Amino acid sequence: MSNTADRPWPDNLRPGLKVTRDAIVVVPGIMGSELFDAETGKTLWGLRKSAWYVRAWGRGDGLEALALTDDELSGKIGRVRAGDLLRFPAIVPILSGIEPYTKLSKALSQVVSHPDAVLGFGYDWRLPVAFNARLLAKAAADHLEKWRLRSGFEDAQLLLVAHSMGGLLCQAIPEDSGLEDVTRAVVTLGTPFGGAAKAALLLNSGLGAPLPAGRLRRLVATMPGIHALLPSYRCVDDGADARRLTPADVGAIGGSPQLAADAFATRDAARPLVNHRALIGVRQPTLSALTIDSGVVTAQPYTFVPEPDGELARRANGLLHKVHGEGDGTVPRDSARPDSGAPMPLAQQHGQLARSPEAIDFVRDIVTNIEADLGPKLGVGDGIGLSAPDFAVPGTPWIVDVTGVIGRAKYSITDLDARKVIVRQRLRRVGDGYAVSVVLPSPGLYRLSVAGGGFSPVTRLVLAIGPQDS
Structure with a gap:
């Protein structure tokens, strides 16, 4: 005997698909948004043809326009315009490949009351996290207001779904924006809350990239967005001990001390995320520590082990206890781990964390069930x-x-x-x-x-x- 109904349901009794009444904002990671020349409309980042990346990273063609000008560094923004979320695969030396967000966006459009409830927040990822966080706060608030008016769901709230650096933007949303009061939950996928050692390697040498190292260094050294990914955990191996990277270190290895100091300050001021649910990449060999010798950075495939009191574990001979670095291939596991709550692990590479079926199922389940998960169980009232x-x-x-x-x-x-x-x-x-x-x-x-x-x-x-x- 079959447990499924053979006869169609009458329209007034048909079970409905489980969808959310809330508004969703998808926040991509670094280099996850298309960029255009604001005056000419020329595409600067996010082209479909891989031949562009071959020319860009092989000969440097087309990269000059991505470097921040002195005007932009002083706050005069507008030369570059952000477009949609990345629709085609892209690749960046050292930071690795970036998959498009089309699958994630499509999956989310199927679990909302109407596709208009989903907004892709494209942003100029070259700029400071704090600047983009203010833009995100306004865009999310406007999106929620429009969605409430269009849908009639006056009690609708926001669900923020962020990949990689997008989670840092969510953390940096200004407190006076009022967004915390209307946010149901924040989902992060591989966000480097503590940064990534690879960012220091990218600023220093560009080793592993066909592009001449000097050209790559000059490009990324102008970008606050790259500095925002610098590691703030104890990653610098001095031999006898491990310490945090400092703005002075960043200046010595080819980056900007001021941009590094600003990035660390933004991270220190980060606020807890509302009803945070985190997915982290695991089981991938991940460069997690750094050694610095005469201004030359070498990324190391190991990390350190903290004791319960916060001190680093040592072996019987007094040397630091080191273990293989693991994570998503870009972000170390410990860096992606939220301050509170257990993350959901997934054996996957960083760029794929917003595209793999398992990650999308994780996001869809939270989107459709977070309100119920925060409330009573089925069959349970408000309490005795x-x-x-x-x-x-x-x-x-x-x-x-x-x-x-x-x-x-x-x-x-x-x-x-x-x-x-x-x-x-x-x-x-x-x-x-x-x-x-x-x-x-x-x-x-x-x-x-x-x-x-x-x-x-x-x-x-x-x-x-x-x-x-x-």
Whole structure:
């Protein structure tokens, strides 16, 4: 016998697909947005043909326009315009390949009330995280307001889905934006909360790239967005100890000390994400530590082990305890791990974390179930409420009112002096709740316990005192 229905459902009884009434904003990672020349409309980043990347990273053709000018570094923004989320694969030396966001966006459009509920937030990823975070806050607020008006869902909230550096933007959203009050949850995919050692390697030498190292260094050294990915965890191996990278280190290896200081300050000021759910890449060999010798950076395939007190673990001979660095191939596991809550691990490369079927299923499940996950379980009400006095007269009946119970409910009374249950029976329903008449047999201390609906029992102590004892 089949468990599926053979006959079609009548329209008024047809089960609906599980969708969210909320508005969604997809925030891509670094180099995950198309960029255009604002005056000519020429595409600067995000072209479809791979031949462009061959020319760009092989000979440097077309890269000059991506470098920040002195005007842009001083805050005069507008020469470059951000477009849609990346629609075609792209690749960056050292940071590796970047997959398009079309699959993720399409999957999300299938679990909302209307595709208009999904906004792809393209941004100029060359610029500072704090600057782009302000733009994100405004774009998200405008998107939510328009979605509420269009849908009629006045109680709709925001769901932010961020890949890689996009999570750093979410962390840097200004507190006075008010966005925290209307955000249901934030989902991050491979966000480098603590940075990535590869960013330092990219600023220093460009080793591993066919592009001449000097040209690559000059390009990325102008970009606050690259500096935003610098590691802030203890990654510099000095031999006897490990320490954090400093702005002075960054200047010595070819980056900008000021851009590094600004990036570290933004990270230090980051605020906790609302109902954060994190997916992190694991099982991929990941460069996680650095050695610096006369201004030359070497990325190392190992990391260090912190003790419970925060000190780094050492071997019996006093040397630092090192273990193989793992993560998503770009972001070390520990860097992607949120400050609180257990992340969801996925054996996958960084660029694929927003595209793989497992990652998309993870995001879809949160989007469609986060409101339920934050609320009561099916069959569970708002919680058991118990109304009973602190004192009672032995032999005199009194009423206990119970609310919030779904399904079978029962109560018990325990004589704490005798250490035995003297009453155990079901509650009777009275209107929307339950009520029971209780009589305590003699002076003493009793525990009244009510259970039902999947909750732990709610208990209350009652002291029975005779008139002669008062």
